[in-house]
Amino acid sequence: EADIYQTPRYLVIGTGKKITLECSQTMGHDKMYWYQQDPGMELHLIHYSYGVNSTEKGDLSSESTVSRIRTEHFPLTLESARPSHTSQYLCASSESGQGKNIQYFGAGTRLSVL
């Protein structure tokens, strides 16, 4: 069982609000990722980090930002939420090193912006 946690699981907010989605892992993994996924559809990588103070944008452009101040914590922030941000957000982590790239996923945050 993966030790990676996302909060909240569900969030319904109004347009223009600032939100932060939390992601924490207790496995000591260097690599962490944020994916955006419409229900039952493909995963789109929006942010990733290979260690503390390292963050990169993923393949899908996103208005969100991330930070990696501690190894175990990788929060995602939307400064001003819009209905187009409505989606499921999945956080994942993996070890570094050859052959150690299994991604462990959290249960996700389902965001609805009204």
Next chain:
Amino acid sequence: TQLLEQSPQFLSIQEGENLTVYCNSSSVFSSLQWYRQEPGEGPVLLVTVVTGGEVKKLKRLTFQFGDARKDSSLHITAAQPGDTGLYLCAGVDSGGYQKVTFGIGTKLQVIP
């Protein structure tokens, strides 16, 4: 950007039937992973295949990695309703960062 194509994207079958899901790319991967995602949850790793031509079995699921390490297949024998979910293949780059690229997924529904 490496692309992974999965087919079919949607599959609805009766309990007891067999099925095969395909994952194809024009690129070579160092390894390929298969994940299953159930509604409301994150994907969970099923298997990793590393060697060209490798075949791995997980109960009723058989995974094969192509000889050239560009494609893979997942075969399910006698599908059960518990097999319902989204099946994702993911290719791992051979580069230093070992980037993982996910396919679009195959949504499987097994009807009792």
